[in-house]
Amino acid sequence: MGAAHKQQLEAQLWKIADTLRGKMDADEFRDYILGFIFYKYLSEKMDLYANQILAEDGIQYASLDENSEEGKEYLEAVKEEALAQLGYFLKPQELFAAMVARGKQTEGGFILEDLGKVLRAIEQSTMGTESEDDFGGLFEDLDLTSSKLGRTEAQKNDLIVQVLVHLAEIDFQLEDTEIDVLGDAYEYLIGQFASGAGKKAGEFYTPQQVSTILARLVTSGKSQLKSVYDPTCGSGSLLLRVAREMKKNGARVDHFYGQEMNRTTYNLARMNMTLHDVHFRDFDIKQEDTLEHPEHRGMEFEAVVANPPFSANWSANAVHLSDDRFSAYGKLAPKTKADYAFVQHMISQLAENGTMAVVLPHGVLFRGAAEGHIRQYLIEDCNYLDAVIGLPANIFYGTSIPTCILVFKKCRKADDSVLFIDASQHFEKGKNQNQLREEDIERIISTYEQRTTVDKYAYHASLEEIRENDYNLNIPRYVDTFEEEEPVDLEAVSQQLQAVDQKMATLDSDIADFCKELGIKTPF
Incomplete structure (x- = not known):
C-alpha cells in the first residue's frame, strides 16, 4: 500500500x-x-x-x-x-x-x-x-x-x-x-490501542516485519509452492505473507491451510483470504484447538509457519503419548508451556522437502526437563533443526519479551551445521515497539541463505558443539557479541594526572597571592 x-x-x-x-x-x-x-x-x-x-x-x-x-x-x-x-x-x-x-x-x-x-x-x-x-x-x-x-x-x-x-x-x-x-x-x-487489542491469553499479533522474515525463510529457494500451513493462523496474515513472497518470485501458492481456536479471529482469517482474492476452493481454515483437535491430520505441507501463543497452557494429557505427533519423543511438553507441543505438531505436518519457521519465546532454547528431552530428540535423533535466529526485544504488541525463530527441515544431511544468528541488537527503537528495518530483515535472510559466519552476528555450530553444550541453544553460547574494552594506556593516564597536579599547584599559588593582597588568611 x-x-x-x-x-x-x-x-x-x-x-x-x-x-x-x-x-x-x-x-x-x-x-x-x-x-x-x-x-x-x-x-x-x-x-x-x-x-x-x-x-x-x-x-x-x-x-x-x-x-x-x-x-x-x-x-x-x-x-x-x-x-x-x-x-x-x-x-x-x-x-x-x-x-x-x-x-x-x-x-x-x-x-x-x-x-x-x-x-x-x-x-x-x-x-x-x-x-x-x-x-x-x-x-x-x-x-x-x-x-x-x-x-x-x-x-x-x-x-x-x-x-x-x-x-x-x-x-x-x-x-x-x-x-x-x-x-x-x-x-x-x-x-x-495496543492495551486492549491484540493480546488474548498469550496470543500476540505478528508484526509485518516478523511475518516477512518467516515467509522469506520458508520460501527461500522455492520456485513453486503447493501448500502453506499455519496451525495458529490468527487473522491469516502470515499465510498471505507467504503468498506475497512467492509472487515476488513469479510464482504462487496453490492452497492455504490454517487452524484457529478463537472464533472472532477465525472469522477474520476467512475474511482476509477473501479480501486477498484467494478463491474459496483454495483455502481451508478451521476453527478448533489445534493441539487437542487437529483438523488437518494426515496432511503434509511444503511450508509451515506459525506464531503460536507463547508458553500457553494445554492439557498435556497422557493420552497424547499414543498420538503420532508426540509418541516418538517419549515425553510431552509441560502443561504450562505448550511451545514444544506446537513444534511437535508442526513437525508432524511438514513435508520431506518442506521448511518450517516458528516464532517462540527464548525459554525454548534452554529450559530443561521434558523440554530439554524434546529439544535433544529433534537435534540428535532427527537432525531437523536448521537455524536459530534471535530477534530484538519489544517488537510484539502487548509483550516486551525477547523472541527467537526456529527453522526446521527434514531433508538435512548428517553433517549439516546449525546456523545461529543474533539479530537482537539490530533494530530501530520506536516509541511503543521496536522496529526491524528493511536492512535488518535483508541481513537476516541473506545470512541464512548464504549460511555465512559473521563476527558477532552469525555462527555455524556443529552437532558435536551443541552436544557438548548439553543441547542448550542459548544464542550467546555460540555467537560471541562481547565487545572488548580498549586497553588502558597507563602512561597517558599518568601524564594527565601530572598535568592536573600542576594546574592545582598553580591555582593554589594564585589563591594564596590573592588572599595576601586582601589581607585575609589563606583558606588552606
Missing part, C-alpha cells in the same frame, strides 16, 4: 475508532470496524463483477430494477455466476454504497434493521453451495442490537451510519492486489 493511501486509511480508521471509543473496549470496536470493512469489500467486489457481466447490455448493476421482470432475470443470471465465481451474492439494494446513501437521508435514514438483514443475507446466499463453510457466521461479531452502540434504536442507527460514512471515504483500489486493507487496518488499530 502506498504511503498516501495508507495515510488516508489510517485517518479514516482514526475517525471511526474515535466515534466508537468510550462506548466499548478496543477489541470490540476493532471487530466492528473490520467487519464493516469486509462488508464494503464484498459489496464493491460484487458490483465490479456484476458490471463486467452486464457490460454487453450496457447496464450498471446498481441501477437494476429488482422488481421488474427483466430486472429479476438479470439478477438470477448474475447470482448464478457470482455464487460460482465469488462464492456469495448481494442484490443492488444490499450494496454498501446503497446502504450508506439511505443512511445519509435526513428522513427515513433508519438502516439498522435492514443492515442486519443484509449481513445475514450474504451468509444465507451461500447455503447449499461449495462456499457455505467459508462464509457461515462471518458477521456474527457485528451485534447491531448491542446497548453499547446506544440506548435507543435511533442512537444505535446514528452511530452505525457515522461509521459507514467514514468507511465510505476509503478507496479499496480492488484492482491492486498488493494492497492489504484488512492487514494494514488490523495492525494500525492494534498499534493505536
Whole structure:
C-alpha cells in the first residue's frame, strides 16, 4: 500500500475508532470496524463483477430494477455466476454504497434493521453451495442490537451510519492486489490501542516485519509452492505473507491451510483470504484447538509457519503419548508451556522437502526437563533443526519479551551445521515497539541463505558443539557479541594526572597571592 493511501486509511480508521471509543473496549470496536470493512469489500467486489457481466447490455448493476421482470432475470443470471465465481451474492439494494446513501437521508435514514438483514443475507446466499463453510457466521461479531452502540434504536442507527460514512471515504483500489486493507487496518488499530487489542491469553499479533522474515525463510529457494500451513493462523496474515513472497518470485501458492481456536479471529482469517482474492476452493481454515483437535491430520505441507501463543497452557494429557505427533519423543511438553507441543505438531505436518519457521519465546532454547528431552530428540535423533535466529526485544504488541525463530527441515544431511544468528541488537527503537528495518530483515535472510559466519552476528555450530553444550541453544553460547574494552594506556593516564597536579599547584599559588593582597588568611 502506498504511503498516501495508507495515510488516508489510517485517518479514516482514526475517525471511526474515535466515534466508537468510550462506548466499548478496543477489541470490540476493532471487530466492528473490520467487519464493516469486509462488508464494503464484498459489496464493491460484487458490483465490479456484476458490471463486467452486464457490460454487453450496457447496464450498471446498481441501477437494476429488482422488481421488474427483466430486472429479476438479470439478477438470477448474475447470482448464478457470482455464487460460482465469488462464492456469495448481494442484490443492488444490499450494496454498501446503497446502504450508506439511505443512511445519509435526513428522513427515513433508519438502516439498522435492514443492515442486519443484509449481513445475514450474504451468509444465507451461500447455503447449499461449495462456499457455505467459508462464509457461515462471518458477521456474527457485528451485534447491531448491542446497548453499547446506544440506548435507543435511533442512537444505535446514528452511530452505525457515522461509521459507514467514514468507511465510505476509503478507496479499496480492488484492482491492486498488493494492497492489504484488512492487514494494514488490523495492525494500525492494534498499534493505536495496543492495551486492549491484540493480546488474548498469550496470543500476540505478528508484526509485518516478523511475518516477512518467516515467509522469506520458508520460501527461500522455492520456485513453486503447493501448500502453506499455519496451525495458529490468527487473522491469516502470515499465510498471505507467504503468498506475497512467492509472487515476488513469479510464482504462487496453490492452497492455504490454517487452524484457529478463537472464533472472532477465525472469522477474520476467512475474511482476509477473501479480501486477498484467494478463491474459496483454495483455502481451508478451521476453527478448533489445534493441539487437542487437529483438523488437518494426515496432511503434509511444503511450508509451515506459525506464531503460536507463547508458553500457553494445554492439557498435556497422557493420552497424547499414543498420538503420532508426540509418541516418538517419549515425553510431552509441560502443561504450562505448550511451545514444544506446537513444534511437535508442526513437525508432524511438514513435508520431506518442506521448511518450517516458528516464532517462540527464548525459554525454548534452554529450559530443561521434558523440554530439554524434546529439544535433544529433534537435534540428535532427527537432525531437523536448521537455524536459530534471535530477534530484538519489544517488537510484539502487548509483550516486551525477547523472541527467537526456529527453522526446521527434514531433508538435512548428517553433517549439516546449525546456523545461529543474533539479530537482537539490530533494530530501530520506536516509541511503543521496536522496529526491524528493511536492512535488518535483508541481513537476516541473506545470512541464512548464504549460511555465512559473521563476527558477532552469525555462527555455524556443529552437532558435536551443541552436544557438548548439553543441547542448550542459548544464542550467546555460540555467537560471541562481547565487545572488548580498549586497553588502558597507563602512561597517558599518568601524564594527565601530572598535568592536573600542576594546574592545582598553580591555582593554589594564585589563591594564596590573592588572599595576601586582601589581607585575609589563606583558606588552606
